[in-house]
Amino acid sequence: MNEFYLYRADVSTTLPLLLAEGGIRAGFPSPAQDYVTESIDLNRVLVKHPASTFYAKVVGDSMSGEGITEGDILIIDRSLEAQHGDLAVCCLDGEFTLKRLCLNRGDRIFLMPSNRKYRPIEVTRDNDFMVWGVVIYTIKANRRRRLGSERW
Numbered sequence: 001m002n003e004f005y006l007y008r009a010d011v012s013t014t015l016p017l018l019l020a021e022g023g024i025r026a027g028f029p030s031p032a033q034d035y036v037t038e039s040i041d042l043n044r045v046l047v048k049h050p051a052s053t054f055y056a057k058v059v060g061d062s063m064s065g066e067g068i069t070e071g072d073i074l075i076i077d078r079s080l081e082a083q084h085g086d087l088a089v090c091c092l093d094g095e096f097t098l099k100r101l102c103l104n105r106g107d108r109i110f111l112m113p114s115n116r117k118y119r120p121i122e123v124t125r126d127n128d129f130m131v132w133g134v135v136i137y138t139i140k141a142n143r144r145r146r147l148g149s150e151r152w
Helices: 042-046
Strands: 005-008 016-020 036-041 053-057 073-077 087-092 095-104 108-112 121-123 129-139
Touching: 036 042, 095 129
Parallel strands: none
Antiparallel strands: 005 053, 016 036, 053 073, 073 129, 087 095, 087 129, 095 108, 108 121
16 A cells, blocks of 8 residues: 655645646747746645645655656545546555545445556455545646656
């Protein structure tokens, strides 16, 4: 199972940051223009329910197929009702794990990893199980070295 370090969201302060209003193109470049005209406060954008929002650091690689790797920060909202396909922090037999929820007909629940090294976990009546919270955002450090990044 994954180990999590949970932190409560602190939205008591604001931090307005400059925002490139026109967006940053990930396709063909556009002519340079002065797009930085507004500011954005990430607390207001990312945290809709402060009393039920938590942060957690990812430990492990079971969700690496979705680009979620060790050290990434999850923003988890405990007030949301989990639905089929949600990325969720679950408590299974007293341990936290991060998986994609697969809610099948007939009340079957599977916790789906995205790394082929791991098998899906079927939740049975014998398990002590709960969805602890739904992951609403992932914050990723892009400056760290990754496998294969040394070649262009």
